[in-house]
Amino acid sequence: MLKQLLVFTDMDGTLLDHHDYSYAPALNMLDILRGRHIPVIPTTSKTKAELDSLMGDLQLNGPFIVENGAAVYVPQHVIQNQPSDTLANEGFWVKAFAQPREHWLALIDELAEEFDGEFLQFSTMSVQQIMEHTGLDECHAKLANSRMYSEPVKWIGTSERKTQFVTQLQQLGATVLQGGRFLGVSGNCDKGQALQWLVSAFQTSLGHKATLSIALGDSGNDVAMLEASDIAVRIKSQSHAYPTLTRTDNVFDSTLYGPSGWSECLTKVLINEG
Incomplete structure (x- = not known):
């Protein structure tokens, strides 16, 4: 059975340039992932309002994780049966992990x-x-x-x-x-818990556990996501060192910054995964 790849990505400093928020260097890779039906799931400190705007710019229409894992928004067209412990809100299943x-x-x-x-x-x-x-x-x-x-x-x-x-x-x-x-x-939430919950929701929807989660991030608030994923990608930053991980397996480090490093490492991962 072919694995369903799921790309969980930080935004600022990762898919978006740290200084000018450009994602131009990632456009070709975004097209490749779209063509292979591989969801790109923003997993970010940004708000839902910010993502509503940005998702359209990036031509993404799948799930996203906001406010450092505080809530997961899953479009109802992506997962048709409502996952447990979610609320229905304006076309999304919403799983909240934190208080208001x-x-x-x-x-x-x-x-x-x-x-x-x-x-x-x-x-x-x-x-x-x-x-x-x-x-x-x-x-x-x-x-x-x-x-x-x-x-x-x-x-x-x-x-x-x-x-x-x-x-x-x-x-x-x-x-x-x-x-x-x-x-x-x-609250007691982070990007890693949100990633694990969404992977499980995808597996339930797909009817099998053949998924492969790839997480990309550049800073400390990405560590839980990088530790929880099947493949971790640390993006080189101009403002700080790579985030420190306890894991050593399936870890890629970009040599380029921001969205250039994002594309660099996803190219390597896709080649390795065939």
Whole structure:
């Protein structure tokens, strides 16, 4: 039985260039994957509103994972029978792994006085500030702030104080993940749990377990996804080292940056998988 390949990809710094968010170097590989009916599944810190726009640009119409694994959105045309523990919402089956954003804002607010002036957070930043700290234009900055399950925090204090801040959030019940630019504050969820749930949902829908998950990412919030996948691809970054993994099997490291490295390694994987 031929395996169904599933490509789970981080966006910023991986499929999208870290600086200008271009995906031009990946267009040919996206065409190849589309031609082979291999789903490309954005697995990202981005919001659903951001993905709604971006999916059209990338000509993707399959599932996606938002806010660092906080929720999975599966189009109902992809998996027709509703997976367990999902809600039906506007043509999607939605599996949520985290509590709403308001819960995490309340936890951060408990620490606001103690760490005053040492961090910025999306919910209190102006659109102009979000644009400055992300490089997004005004429209995409607004979409980035339409979060449902998490809160991005920009740390501007010392590394020692950052450790204290993260520890206290964890003691309050939050999970804190370091992304390329921001700390992601949310629940006991990550890209790895979301990947595993979606692989299982695909296997149930297909009626067999012959799937092969390929995960591509460049930073710390991708580690759980890279560890959980059958094949892990670490994308070279201009701003930080490859994410550290405990696994050593089926790991590819790109020599090129961002979407160029994305295409480079997927070419190797597809050749190896025939």
